[in-house]
Amino acid sequence: MPIQSINPYTLEILTSFDEMTEQQVEAAIAIAHETYQTWKFASYEERAKVLNKVASLFKAKKTELAKLITTEMGKLIKQAEYEVDYAINIFEYYAKNGEAFLADEVLKVETGEAFIRKSPIGVLLGVEPWNFPFYQVARFAAPNIMIGNTILLKHASNVPQCAKAIEDIFKEANAPAGLYTNLFMPGSKISTLLDDVRIQGASLTGSEKAGASLAEAAGKNIKKSVLELGGSDPFIVLEDADIERATTLAIYGRTVNNGQSCVASKRFIVVEEVAEEFLSKFTAKMSALKLGDPMDTETQLGPLSSEEALNAILKQVEKAVSQGAKIETGGKKADLKGNFIQPTIISNITPEMDLYKEELFGPVASFYVVKNEEEAIKVANATEFGLGGSIFSKNIERAKKIANKIDSGMIYINHPTKSSTDLPFGGTKRSGYGRELSALGIDEFVNKKLIRVISENEKL
Numbered sequence: 001m002p003i004q005s006i007n008p009y010t011l012e013i014l015t016s017f018d019e020m021t022e023q024q025v026e027a028a029i030a031i032a033h034e035t036y037q038t039w040k041f042a043s044y045e046e047r048a049k050v051l052n053k054v055a056s057l058f059k060a061k062k063t064e065l066a067k068l069i070t071t072e073m074g075k076l077i078k079q080a081e082y083e084v085d086y087a088i089n090i091f092e093y094y095a096k097n098g099e100a101f102l103a104d105e106v107l108k109v110e111t112g113e114a115f116i117r118k119s120p121i122g123v124l125l126g127v128e129p130w131n132f133p134f135y136q137v138a139r140f141a142a143p144n145i146m147i148g149n150t151i152l153l154k155h156a157s158n159v160p161q162c163a164k165a166i167e168d169i170f171k172e173a174n175a176p177a178g179l180y181t182n183l184f185m186p187g188s189k190i191s192t193l194l195d196d197v198r199i200q201g202a203s204l205t206g207s208e209k210a211g212a213s214l215a216e217a218a219g220k221n222i223k224k225s226v227l228e229l230g231g232s233d234p235f236i237v238l239e240d241a242d243i244e245r246a247t248t249l250a251i252y253g254r255t256v257n258n259g260q261s262c263v264a265s266k267r268f269i270v271v272e273e274v275a276e277e278f279l280s281k282f283t284a285k286m287s288a289l290k291l292g293d294p295m296d297t298e299t300q301l302g303p304l305s306s307e308e309a310l311n312a313i314l315k316q317v318e319k320a321v322s323q324g325a326k327i328e329t330g331g332k333k334a335d336l337k338g339n340f341i342q343p344t345i346i347s348n349i350t351p352e353m354d355l356y357k358e359e360l361f362g363p364v365a366s367f368y369v370v371k372n373e374e375e376a377i378k379v380a381n382a383t384e385f386g387l388g389g390s391i392f393s394k395n396i397e398r399a400k401k402i403a404n405k406i407d408s409g410m411i412y413i414n415h416p417t418k419s420s421t422d423l424p425f426g427g428t429k430r431s432g433y434g435r436e437l438s439a440l441g442i443d444e445f446v447n448k449k450l451i452r453v454i455s456e457n458e459k460l
């Protein structure tokens, strides 16, 4: 099957690529493994030089790379430009701080010496999603290249041009062949690669189904895995919150990346005292969003990434309505050629409905009214996901106490969850395990090797 690049706004097929043959995949693994034998002994300076060169090429190509994102998956062009900058920042961050993050850790012993040396482990397989085609790859590849591992990267099939652009940049940066190799393969064939002894670990960002498949293969082969999966982040609004600000941030939280972010705010949980005010402001702002061409800087909401994604979310909305939920605004396919859904808010959702447990990957908000703080915490935790979440209150100490009671990997107070290079990113429960970014993100695929020196004077 050819791997197609389709513009989700115009629905035009832009280009397509052939799936790699078995021989090509074998050659990719072989070169990644061969390069690892020397890259693992390369100096930090040499590794940082490659990352900095990659960053400078991203800078030089920023406009063209941002356009690629927008034409392949529909992100608004300004957000695409921001994503390219963010990827640059990640490459530079690990080039600058990697050596310090990986420094020996001296352990206290009575005689002789003991320390932990962080060593690379080998060829890694990265499986990445389409929603942030450059940022997701940067946050996996940069720290691991700095450690001394080599990378095989299987990108989502709907962003093949972005996938190829990254590999081309590594080539142009004069990185050793095999340091970073793109795999044009369908997701269904990826997990079996972990049976290969030359591949030592895998990281996947994507759905639970894909994550479970990869982790199963890693577990069977006793290999390390990191999973960054879906989320259904709560957005809790307490009675003492600034409602005007909270509703503006609710729009940002639910519609950034056209609603297709793992840490988008998905469940709006508002205490009854301010629920009416919140809902009326939120509805007014949501229904006023300007839909259209993601290349146009005036557009506020672009198309979903694919026709399948659009159909899936429309089906979730229809089912919720058939089970008794109420549409406050939107709910239908928008009257535009591309994969557009109207910005939507759904209320009257009960625990018996499927939507109560599901992730909504698009600009569709679930709205819940709760009596008080305790009930807000209960609804926030009534999900199998545990990625991010946010709490809106003027009382920071109160919000911090609530944050302590929410089962998720990240909680932001007075802002939807977001990602920063120097802060850890990751989840708990069915949202996955392991962390990316910050000093924690460079610690996942390392061998924390103990080196112990016994003093010759020690009694035998």
Ligand code: NAP
Pocket: 127, 128, 129, 130, 131, 154, 155, 156, 157, 158, 185, 186, 187, 188, 190, 191, 204, 205, 206, 207, 208, 209, 210, 211, 213, 214, 227, 228, 229, 230, 231, 261, 262, 263, 359, 361, 387, 427, 431
């Ligand atoms: P997806 O279908 O799981 O795709 C993600 C990647 O996994 C793609 O490269 C895909 O390849 C591959 N894949 C598919 N089936 C696979 C399998 N059986 N074994 C191994 N790999 C497989 O994800 P999606 O639905 O497009 O992306 C949205 C999901 O990702 C959402 O749930 C979202 O919340 C989550 N996400 C999480 C984070 C995070 O940091 N936690 C960030 C972004 C997105 P193909 O394209 O070839 O199928």
